[in-house]
Amino acid sequence: MSLQSVDIAVVGAGIAGVAIAREVTRRDPGSSVVVVERDAVATGASRRSAGLHFPRGTTPRVRRMTSYSQDYYRALRQQIPRLPIHDRDMYLVAARESEARLREVHLPEAGLTAVDPLELSVAGSPVVPPTDSGVWSAAGCQYADVPALTRALARELRPDAGFLEGVRVTAVIPGTSAVTLRTGTGDTLTAGQVVLAPGPWLRDPAWHALVEPLGARVKKIVALHIEQPPEPDAPVVVFHDEDAFLLPLPHAGHWLFSYTCREWDVDPDELRAGVLPRDLAEAREVLGRYAPELAARCVSGRVFCDAYSSTKEPQIRPLDPEGRLVFAGAANGSGYRLAPAVAAETADLLGLLGGPANGRSTL
Ligand SMILES: Cc1cc2nc3c(=O)[nH]c(=O)nc-3n(C[C@H](O)[C@H](O)[C@H](O)COP(=O)(O)OP(=O)(O)OC[C@H]3O[C@@H](n4cnc5c(N)ncnc54)[C@H](O)[C@@H]3O)c2cc1C
Incomplete structure (x- = not known):
């Protein structure tokens, strides 16, 4: 050719x-x-x-x-x-009042089902939901x-x-x-x-x-690594109200915690500083509400950016x-x-x- x-x-x-x-x-x-x-x-x-x-x-x-x-x-x-x-496997943690919105934004085939919060630890997740939160399982x-x-x-x-x-x-x-x-x-x-x-x-x-x-604009994304090997079948937990998630990466031997960073208009060629103290502080604050012992272990991660549309x-x-x-x-x-x-x-x-x-x- x-x-x-x-x-x-x-x-x-x-x-x-x-x-x-x-x-x-x-x-x-x-x-x-x-x-x-x-x-x-x-x-x-x-x-x-x-x-x-x-x-x-x-x-x-x-x-x-x-x-x-x-x-x-x-x-x-x-x-x-x-x-x-x-x-x-995936679980969602959210305020109970968020249930209607959860059902609206998830695909019908996800089969959203309210479950006992204790199911999380049985499934191998370190997350302990706040007492006023609900927990749902979802497929897909x-x-x-x-x-x-x-x-x-x-x-x-x-x-x-x-x-x-x-x-x-x-x-x-x-x-x-x-x-x-x-x-x-x-x-x-x-x-x-x-x-x-x-x-x-x-x-x-x-x-x-x-x-x-x-x-379209460019926003920084930070995902922190938690140096603790997850169980092979540990589930993903999505914190719906925080726009954050905790993902076990058994193939890599650690957990990953992604939260919403609000730093806009960054240049992909200039993001060389790696994880900053404020990234660690923001991530630990969010994760600390659900898994305090993991929050303390957020010490490294990956920092980059992505393009976002106004719609x-x-x-x-x-x-x-x-x-x-x-x-x-x-x-x-x-x-x-x-x-x-x-x-x-x-x-x-x-x-x-x-x-x-x-x-x-x-x-
Ligand atoms: C830390 C982090 C976590 C994320 N987590 C998730 C997630 O869990 N789930 C999810 O769905 N998405 C996630 N995303 C978003 C997802 O990774 C991106 O949306 C996706 O990778 C974008 O793919 P792309 O091909 O559009 O862009 P890119 O992968 O950036 O590819 C664009 C390519 O264009 C090339 N290029 C640029 N300029 C030129 C040029 N002048 N000439 C030739 N080539 C050029 C670049 O070198 C680059 O390889 C995450 C992103 C980050 C940073």
Whole structure:
């Protein structure tokens, strides 16, 4: 395949870009597709992802995307053996008054069921819910080693798509018959259609002016590690009212605690300071309400960022009048669990309605 002129170029080889390239090659097997990545596959937000999928969506569209993605990942695990996706039992802890909202935002197939809070410790969780909280169980939760999954999907895709790693896109020039990409290698790539899947790199000079009107912003995400090996079947606990969760990572030998950090408009290339004292303090304060002995052990973790939209829904939008240039991302800290649906909507927008993707051609 010529890498100078292709039908479709995808910029960014995170979980979104790789899922999009996979969807495009499945819907239009005859098309030439190239993925252009300034670093290596799965080195952006996807490298730091906690990889939790839970059966929840804050809007009807996100719930449809969640349901689609859940089915997609289930089918994918049957198609490609040994993918690093692991089923988990899941419990929700929330104020009892939150029950109506919990039932609204969770998929019906999650089968939300109120349970005795003691069930948590029986299931191997260190969480002790406050006495005024309720506890619910829900089905459909899984977590993935997202970088390993992204690399596995890229490996499977390579016979059908070109990969340019270590190649930075330095300019994006939409035209009436094609989109021109200039790269850091001094080359020019012409594509009939281009998908920008840049994760949190919204302000890259190559596309900042094109993407800015979407109004997406970048927020820091902190997930702390707790150096204590979880039981192999320990459940995930989601603290609904806190927008936080405690995830056992038996494959890595530690727990992960994710809470909502409110630091906006960070630069992904500047987040080199690692975990800061205020990150530790904020996380310990939240986790301390549910699992004080674990809170004291939050001493390290992963710090990065993600793109967030003003609508709380992923953005899949044309950026030029011809519809040759499409933005796909801003999945609001849910880019792993919604990647299959983002890919399906992107392929729809590219006009690739030809073939079924895991039994469905569109959302
Ligand atoms: C700590 C943390 C925990 C998270 N936990 C979860 C979770 O539990 N569940 C969940 O669903 N989501 C989670 N997320 C969010 C999820 O990881 C992201 O939404 C997802 O990885 C975004 O994927 P992406 O492909 O859009 O972006 P990325 O993975 O960032 O990929 C974008 C790629 O574009 C490349 N790129 C940038 N500029 C250029 C250029 N000029 N030329 C070429 N390539 C370029 C980058 O190098 C990068 O590889 C978490 C995120 C973080 C940071």
